[in-house]
Amino acid sequence: MRVAVLGGGNGCYAAAAELSESGHEVWFWRRDAEALAPVLANGTIRVRDFKGTRDVAIAHPTTSLEEAIGAAEAVIVPLPAVAQPGLAAAAAPYWRDGQVVFLPPGTLGSILFARAARDAGNTADVSFAETGTLPYLVRKHGPAEIVISVYATRLPTGVFPARNADHAFAVLEQVYPAVERIEDALSGGLMNAGPIIHPPLIIMNAGPLEHFPAWDIHNEGTQPSIRAVTTALDNERIAVREALSYGAPHFPLADHYATDGDEWMYGRSAHEKLTDSGDWREKIDLKDHRYMREDTALGLSMIVSIGRWAGAPTPIAAGLLAIGSAIVGEDLYANGRTLEALGLAGLDRAAMKEFLFNGY
Known part of the structure; x- marks a missing residue:
């Protein structure tokens, strides 16, 4: 599938690498050309995770937002919510019918992105979906190097507008098989961990x-x-x-720390893997x-x-x-x-x- 990943955060680099490695054709957009320069030059992101260390080829690193969105069937936006308003406004003219935009997590960003498109006069029928967490526990270890401690195993996801849910999930399940359908975007916002x-x-x-x-x-x-x-x-x-x-499941955070019962979004032992990594010891x-x-x-x-x-x-x-x-x-x-x-x-x-x- 043709997928765009938008942004320069930890989760953005992880998404660009994982989705490329999964066989998708990825357009990886970052506004800051200087920061993206190592990926632009080498066309790879170095990944270290439970499978070892390797360089993952990224098909289309780019600083053109119009190019990235225009090429994609699915658009992944793993950015903090504070970055959503600016990107929503910048992307608003480029959405087209049938695209699915995934915000992991959303904080009701799905509604914000849809509103920005309407305000820009773009009436394309786009599905905006949001879930409860990033699909990765990840930190950068260099300008083009990441360490992924944990991959999400369950991603409860709501779609805005909900009338597009069948189409949105048919697309999203090809990109993130861990997505689980929930009622709507408000339900998705209330899954944010x-x-x-x-x-x-x-x-x-x-x-x-x-x-x-x-x-x-x-x-x-x-x-x-x-x-x-x-x-x-x-x-x-x-x-x-x-x-x-x-309705349930509500994904109580206590399950993140538990050793039995229902699995949380990151599965078993995620908390231990996070603390063992040392990557969250920070100022x-x-x-x-x-x-x-x-x-x-x-x-x-x-x-x-x-x-x-x-x-x-x-x-x-x-x-x-x-x-x-x-x-x-x-x-x-x-x-x-x-x-x-x-x-x-x-x-x-x-x-x-x-x-x-x-x-x-």
Whole structure:
């Protein structure tokens, strides 16, 4: 299949490499020509994972967004949610009928991308899908070298508009066989694991993160009291999903740490593989890191706003968001990825269901 991968983050390089190695013809776009230069020059990305180390050929590395989107049947956008508005606007003129755009994860980015296309006057019938996590636990080890610690085994995915779900999944299952169909894009947004795992880890580890030159929030930072808060926060997410009549499985984060029962999105022993890699021992700037700017500011504001709309209280999420606002010195909810910001807060439940299905 002809696939475009858009962006220059860890997950983007992993997607370009894995999908190339899986036999797809990949257009790998990055805006920054200087940063992409090693891939442009050599046409490869070096990958190290459980299969060993090898150089993976990338068919079409490019700095032309129009070229990448124009060539593709499926477009993969594994970028942080903070990068979505700019890319959504830049890509808006280029979408064409039948394309499937995959946002892993989305934070309701599927709706944002669709709105940007409409605002640009592009009426193409495009399917925007979002899931709960990146398909990889991955870090760059050089300008064209990545280490993938874990591959996702389950990717619960919702499509916007939901009327296109059959077509979207027929395409996505060829690219990511791990996708699992769920109700719609709002359900997909409420599968996002980042706002559950990361805000408690950075906020409750604020002292050591600011004191030590590097700290692994997933290793020494994941203590019982922090896990208890994470579980309470995840219970709020699940309660919001249930208030909206979304069905199980809800992919509780506790399954990520469990050794039996239902597998989580990354399968068994993912947490141990992550901590054993050492790649998440890092310096985190609490004001600027994506765990604050994406998962707290955008992810928690999304959950709090949906909870308010659905009549499902989210005091833990709201409390963490308030503490995050104090740390960065701004109102993160006011600037967040909320139903208000998306222009959806005034819809009643029947109108929301129709919007999610039809796209208008």
